[in-house]
């Protein structure tokens with residue numbers, strides 16, 4: 001078990017990572033989060049390497065604070081992106097949706113901080129042996145591509161399994177969630193859904209509206225049958241996907257149905273045909289704020305809450 005805050009490893013003021021959300025986390029959002037003292041993260045998602053390089057260059061013009069890149073390992077461009085980012089000034093590399101083993105030595109040789117997202121203690125231990133700097137333990141409450149375990153169950157088990165800083169992700173949307181993560185042993189947090197409502201987040205207004213209107217039970221998990229479970233908000237696309245999945249549609253048909261739909265949601269605001277990825281905590285996210293306000297509420301709010309609780313328990 002590692003104790004202490006994770007801001008040191010990130011080189012940031014706050015141990016708060018902005019989740020790398022495909023088609024959402026671009027240069028503007030990432031730079032705004034970094035300027036506000038968190039770790040801004042550009043999401044490579046499924047995008048071509050040139051697009052990712054361009055976003056990195058843009059973000060470096062907007063901030064001189066530490067920046068991260070999320071490498072989505074299921075992407076057809078993952079290998080190219082992994083090699084490209086090694087040669088940039090990006091300080092932190094976060095990986096998702098797979099095992100980054102083959103890239104870790106290359107990134108470490110280039111002085112990068114490497115932080116894989118893990119859905120289990122097994123992968124956490126394997127990553128520690130390969131010399132990563134920290135982990136993100138992401139529970140199934142998260143939006144997008146997810147694992148099986150809840151944050152509540154996964155986080156303390158990962159914390160006990162390794163001697164590395166662990167950032168908690170999945171279901172964290174306010175000061176209470178941040179404090180709960182600390183209490184479970186996290187050194188920091190990764191937050192996605194709440195940043196969808198940041199003023200600096202350039203997604204289509206329809207996407208923001210869907211988050212604001214979302215209730216606790218408004219997300220569903222599609223794609224379990226294809227081996228790529230993805231949490232999205234309910235809409236006609238989600239219902240069609242579930243209908244075909246239930247009817248036993250082949251994985252290729254389902255993959256084809258889902259392909260490109262995240263872009264339709266984030267860029268075009270296609271209410272019916274878009275894939276609106278969001279975590280279960282969307283029901284709690286209802287105000288649009290600046291990145292600085294969000295980080296302040298999460299981090300300083302958790303500190304205040306801790307002092308209040310300690311007083312309450314001491315009485």
Ligand code: TUI
Pocket residue numbers: 022045046072074095096097098099117118119123138143144145146147228230277
């Ligand atoms: O990666 C994410 N969330 C994402 S990626 C994404 S883009 C996408 N679009 C369509 C289909 C699939 C992806 C949207 N949201 N979160 C991090 C995360 N990583 N969640 C789960 C995992 C994970 C799963 C298995 C990490 C490692 C892993 O390892 C398996 C192995 O090989 O051991």
